[in-house]
Amino acid sequence: AQSVTQPDIHITVSEGASLELRCNYSYGATPYLFWYVQSPGQGLQLLLKYFSGDTLVQGIKGFEAEFKRSQSSFNLRKPSVHWSDAAEYFCAVVGRNNNDMRFGAGTRLTVKP
């Protein structure tokens, strides 16, 4: 069955510290992979996506993610977190031949001053 796991429900980091949010997926074949961010009361904004090719992808707001096929992972990273990064982050997968996107449970990021 297709599934996305984000093991960390809530993460707190200090402003300026590095960040890594974990995502593991279970899928029959390599799907398309995404990270979205959601601020309170808002819709989801795409941070970055992986379709094929280079396994390290760059996104907006200084985020990057690395696809590791052997680990079925797509972890999101940022070298230095800003207070404005506080939000909820969702990892998502969709098959290459369908439009049924599945989301992880989300990781809520709190940034300490």
Place this chain on the structure above:
Amino acid sequence: KAGVTQTPRYLIKTRGQQVTLSCSPISGHRSVSWYQQTPGQGLQFLFEYFSETQRNKGNFPGRFSGRQFSNSRSEMNVSTLELGDSALYLCASSLAGDSNTGELFFGEGSRLTVL
């Protein structure tokens, strides 16, 4: 290019009533998907429409329905509302077809409160 527009943004209903939510996709996008977001269940897929046809359906009761019009605009309807239907309902559009990359573009959602 205008983004995905959802109306209304907020609404309050009572149990037993029905509600209709509207979604206008990005111009040129032919696929519209609906998601329900709650604190307990997270983001759950409701259904997806393409060219006025429902292509995919999540695991929701028949009280949840939708449709898509020829201009790709979509509506979803929830009948006989229950307290547990209180949620943020998100609409997302995508190109679909041969240009499909699976990427979804989300609206800001319709916040439904059932009293």
